[in-house]
Amino acid sequence: MNETSTKERESYCTFRVDALLFGVEVRQVQEVIRSQQTTRVPLAPRVVQGLMNLRGQIVSALCLRERLGLPGAQDQNDSMNVVVRSDEGPISLLVDEIGDVVEVDVRRFEPPPETLLGEQRELVRGVFKLERELLLILNTDRVVSVCA
Amino acid sequence: MEGLDEIVEEFLVESYESLDQLDSDLVALEETPDDLERLGSIFRTVHTIKGTSGFLALPKLERVAHVGENLLVPLRDGDLKLDEDIASGLLGMVDAIRDMLGSLENSGDEGATDYEPLVARLQGLLSGEPAKAPANESSEGAEPNNDAEPTAEVAASEESVTETPAEAVETASSDPPPESGESAVASEQSTEAGAEAPSEAAPVDAPSEQASAETANPEPTAVAAAAAPAPATEPAAPAESAAPAEPVSAPEPAASASPAATPAAAKSVGEKEVSTKSVADATVRIDVQLLDKLMNLVGELVLSRNQILQFGNGSEDPMMVAASQRLNHITTELQEGVMKTRMQPIRNAWSKLPRVVRDLSSTFGKKVEVRMEGADTELDKTILEAIKDPLTHIVRNSVDHGIETPDVRVAQGKPVEGTLLLRAFHEGGQVNIEITDDGGGIRADRVRAKAIEKGLITPERAEQMTERELASLILLPGFSTALKVTNVSGRGVGMDVVKTNIERIGGTLDIQSTEGQGTTLRIKIPLTLAIVPALIIKSGGDLYAIPQVSLLELVRLEGHRTEAEVEFIQDVPVYRLRENLLPLIFLDEQLGLRPKRERDEYREHVNIVVLQAEDRQFGLVVDAITDTQEIVVKPLDQHLKSIPAYAGATIMGDGTVALILDVIGIAQRSNVLTEHRDHSFTDAGSADVDRARSGETFLIVDTENGSRGAIHLSTVARLEEFDASKVERCGESQVIQYRDEIMPLIGLGGFGDAVTSDEGRLNTVVFSNGRSSVGIVVGRIVDIVRESGTINEAREPGDNRRVINGRVTELIDLQEVVRRRLPDFGIDEGAMNGVG
Numbered sequence: 001m002n003e004t005s006t007k008e009r010e011s012y013c014t015f016r017v018d019a020l021l022f023g024v025e026v027r028q029v030q031e032v033i034r035s036q037q038t039t040r041v042p043l044a045p046r047v048v049q050g051l052m053n054l055r056g057q058i059v060s061a062l063c064l065r066e067r068l069g070l071p072g073a074q075d076q077n078d079s080m081n082v083v084v085r086s087d088e089g090p091i092s093l094l095v096d097e098i099g100d101v102v103e104v105d106v107r108r109f110e111p112p113p114e115t116l117l118g119e120q121r122e123l124v125r126g127v128f129k130l131e132r133e134l135l136l137i138l139n140t141d142r143v144v145s146v147c148a
Numbered sequence: 149m150e151g152l153d154e155i156v157e158e159f160l161v162e163s164y165e166s167l168d169q170l171d172s173d174l175v176a177l178e179e180t181p182d183d184l185e186r187l188g189s190i191f192r193t194v195h196t197i198k199g200t201s202g203f204l205a206l207p208k209l210e211r212v213a214h215v216g217e218n219l220l221v222p223l224r225d226g227d228l229k230l231d232e233d234i235a236s237g238l239l240g241m242v243d244a245i246r247d248m249l250g251s252l253e254n255s256g257d258e259g260a261t262d263y264e265p266l267v268a269r270l271q272g273l274l275s276g277e278p279a280k281a282p283a284n285e286s287s288e289g290a291e292p293n294n295d296a297e298p299t300a301e302v303a304a305s306e307e308s309v310t311e312t313p314a315e316a317v318e319t320a321s322s323d324p325p326p327e328s329g330e331s332a333v334a335s336e337q338s339t340e341a342g343a344e345a346p347s348e349a350a351p352v353d354a355p356s357e358q359a360s361a362e363t364a365n366p367e368p369t370a371v372a373a374a375a376a377p378a379p380a381t382e383p384a385a386p387a388e389s390a391a392p393a394e395p396v397s398a399p400e401p402a403a404s405a406s407p408a409a410t411p412a413a414a415k416s417v418g419e420k421e422v423s424t425k426s427v428a429d430a431t432v433r434i435d436v437q438l439l440d441k442l443m444n445l446v447g448e449l450v451l452s453r454n455q456i457l458q459f460g461n462g463s464e465d466p467m468m469v470a471a472s473q474r475l476n477h478i479t480t481e482l483q484e485g486v487m488k489t490r491m492q493p494i495r496n497a498w499s500k501l502p503r504v505v506r507d508l509s510s511t512f513g514k515k516v517e518v519r520m521e522g523a524d525t526e527l528d529k530t531i532l533e534a535i536k537d538p539l540t541h542i543v544r545n546s547v548d549h550g551i552e553t554p555d556v557r558v559a560q561g562k563p564v565e566g567t568l569l570l571r572a573f574h575e576g577g578q579v580n581i582e583i584t585d586d587g588g589g590i591r592a593d594r595v596r597a598k599a600i601e602k603g604l605i606t607p608e609r610a611e612q613m614t615e616r617e618l619a620s621l622i623l624l625p626g627f628s629t630a631l632k633v634t635n636v637s638g639r640g641v642g643m644d645v646v647k648t649n650i651e652r653i654g655g656t657l658d659i660q661s662t663e664g665q666g667t668t669l670r671i672k673i674p675l676t677l678a679i680v681p682a683l684i685i686k687s688g689g690d691l692y693a694i695p696q697v698s699l700l701e702l703v704r705l706e707g708h709r710t711e712a713e714v715e716f717i718q719d720v721p722v723y724r725l726r727e728n729l730l731p732l733i734f735l736d737e738q739l740g741l742r743p744k745r746e747r748d749e750y751r752e753h754v755n756i757v758v759l760q761a762e763d764r765q766f767g768l769v770v771d772a773i774t775d776t777q778e779i780v781v782k783p784l785d786q787h788l789k790s791i792p793a794y795a796g797a798t799i800m801g802d803g804t805v806a807l808i809l810d811v812i813g814i815a816q817r818s819n820v821l822t823e824h825r826d827h828s829f830t831d832a833g834s835a836d837v838d839r840a841r842s843g844e845t846f847l848i849v850d851t852e853n854g855s856r857g858a859i860h861l862s863t864v865a866r867l868e869e870f871d872a873s874k875v876e877r878c879g880e881s882q883v884i885q886y887r888d889e890i891m892p893l894i895g896l897g898g899f900g901d902a903v904t905s906d907e908g909r910l911n912t913v914v915f916s917n918g919r920s921s922v923g924i925v926v927g928r929i930v931d932i933v934r935e936s937g938t939i940n941e942a943r944e945p946g947d948n949r950r951v952i953n954g955r956v957t958e959l960i961d962l963q964e965v966v967r968r969r970l971p972d973f974g975i976d977e978g979a980m981n982g983v984g
Contacts, residue, residue, distance in 0.1 A: 039805040042739035051805040060785045
């Protein structure tokens, strides 16, 4: 969709999980908040970190590290919540560190390389080649669709 | 108004609304006569009124609306241009309609007023000869003469008079109008204006009133009220006739109206003026979205209230405590009120089903009786709307495929007439709707064969499948169509669609069938957005909420009692609750929070929450029981919805999220609910209904002398079992050390000792006044039952015996017993606990 976009530049909210830099379209992000108290949900998929109270609304918090199949455990107290809008209301993605909102040239977008396999291929919509590193764009719809 | 037919009432409400709209539309139209959209809207409204009044057999109303409509046609088509005359004529029509509606509302008929002059006037307007109408015949003729008067004043005078009819009467007797021909008319007009609100209607009503007035008391009234016509016939008149001479009081209009053979109507109109109540005033239409918003806000308020209550209870400040209590009460009432605005009895969705069944059964040559239970069960309006179609579909299927033809039924030894039972009840925070037929049921072998053929299941799997599982196969998409084609007996078309529709509103559809005996479809609709009372418990360090509807009682075993009383059947722990074996389920194990306990791990104390799941009882063991609370049920995200153990989530007073347990889901998970016990579904269903119905809950006990007693469960704080050897004597009384206090023990019988032997165990009902407790020793604790009010009503006053579970049972008033035996023990009703 980016290729067909008439705009030259697009804004992405960026964050890090493990050493990777991820981005989500700014308009899909409802808000970014600090680590919140969550209530665990036994029997739920491991990805579901718990439920949190977002101003009276109950929002699931998904551990992005787990979702992406990245190694290592997330330090719960330090993680940030990137609350994204989905068809079923807001869902929070737990990330290690929050980055800037970057504006990128749509011409620098490429689909994920064929060699990217597994979960990541499913969840990464494409890559922006930034000056120093790569920005992986998440397919948020896929990311938040977790089957119990 | 009570006697009014529902349809008529609805018609009145709707018409009143559209009449108000017509008024403002017509006035606005005078400013912009070319507003075709507005004209169209007016036309439609009048047309609707005409149509409905024809349907309701209101000929006069229909006639007036009809000529009005005729006049509107050329206006709408642009053949006629709206001028003030036409506008006045149309407004006159609006008032005439309003009068007739008023009369309809008050006396049930259109009233005796003759509207022919108005009809003539409107017809005159249509033929384009407004000014030629005869002046002495009706006031219409006069009206066109007033062309010079500004429109604004027309509106103003109309409004003022409409709003305050009484004033209109008072000003009525001012200067007589110049045209003598009108005065007679005018007089009636004044009475009319007094009797019925709209002054503007006066020209319309006048003629008929004239007739009536002439027969009754023609002269005086006519003269006295001579000025009244002024406001109506001459828009400027109200201003001129500022000095009222003789106020025409209320009796007068009544008097003039009575000859019209509707004294009652006139009188009720008078009353109406006092209370200004009418059908339209008593109801307001509200956008459901607004109600949704209110409901959400109330939900938030409940949460805040819970939070404040927590602070309030911990506070020393009596002001704070009082204020939080008041907040509590108000919030509860508000919540109930807002909930009620959205609730409607399921009868509304059921009402058309008997007709559907009748038509279908006569088509198929079947005989079907429709029975309804729990038609008063209320559910949210949106949910009600959403289940109407699925319900119709299911009922159609039941009659079509379920119930057999009379000859088949007779051959099978069934009653000729099939029964279709619709049943609704609340259970576990959900509304259950059951559609049961006593027809042929689903033929499992055919379903099995079909499913294998369609490749939905493997033959191996099919062999293992139970009847219930097979029955639910027909809910799969792709299955039902096949059934239709081959016309296999059983449920036909589109059950998957029905299922989808029900699931869309968060419900479930379950099917149970016994071949040859019938089929039950059970719809469960969760009350999302609902606020339910719940028990808050702790397990594995987290809080969970259990809807109280499923809660039967709480049992706590401590120390050595745990070891002694938790028994095992192989590795399965059970507890003897009175006469029944209660399977014990550990919540933390079920939730996968810890591995299954070994037998030697049962030494700790045990909190058992006794729950009802469908027709089963089981004990859910939790770490701790916190308290009871009103919780707001919030739905879970899609990816958590599929976990059957949870019914939703809620936000606690401190802002944390707690999961709401789905009792039935847990029961299924732990195999408490299993297939082989399901065949008794019909009986089990009715047991559910009994439980779910509101009624009083009693603790049934055997007293020492063998008679049976029932104690209101709400007065019981706890049930305890003591070792008789622990009973100590203190002066005249017997006491026992209990929870760090000295608790006196009394018996239910005479004034002797409660305990006569120091052997065995004492079943004790603990009564508490919030500060201290009394133990009432009973012989045996039998059961807890819920009794409906019917037996209660049948009772003679003063007779405190009932028949419960087939035995004569004496009602025991614990407070009275305690008051009699221990007069010094303060009974503070407010501090009593329910289930403790």
